[in-house]
Amino acid sequence: MSINFRLSSILVVLTFFGCSKTVPEAPFCRSTNNEEHTQNAAACIIKVQNKALLIKHRLSNRLDFPGGGKKEGESLVCAAHRETWEETGFNVEVGEKLAVTQNGLALFECTLNAGVEHLPDVFDAPPWAKLEVIELVKVDPFLLTHVQLRFPDDLIAFRDSFNKIKTSQSQQE
Secondary structure, eight states, X not given: OOHHHHHHHHHHHHHHHHTOOSOOOOOOOEESOOOOOOOSEXXXXXXXXXXXXXXEETTTOSEEOSXXXXXXXXXXXXXXXXXXXXXXXXXXXXXXXXXXXXXXXXXXXXXXXXXXXXXXXXXXXXXXXXXXXXXXXXXOTTTOOGGGBSSGGGHHHHHHHHXXXXXXXXXXX
């Protein structure tokens, strides 16, 4: 075989794997919360100045928290971290549990130092999240209506959680 053929073959293989839409392994679960929790699903409330970062869910075409169910043996805090990574591509630090929705979803305060405040209010989700997430959206929770959320009953818990997040965090951004 010629060297050009080998190089071409290698480039084809690298290109194929480089374009893979599989979710990269989540970074190490960063958390300041070591409490035990009884819920089976968790999400992050990420405050970006006076807005929160949400996902626009593909199936419902409505807004939702980045989050989801925990895997066997996984802590609730690490489920919030992993699910947020999978849906947004952001490596957050999971902090205090802020609330539990009527559906049993634990809402955690999550911090992020990724310059999100400089991004537009609507931007693309990472390629691996496209099956579930249409886009990422920064919204003011107090300008949302119930019908804009994937789970309308989550609005009050969302607003209450947003208010509990330290003011100093949002000012740092």
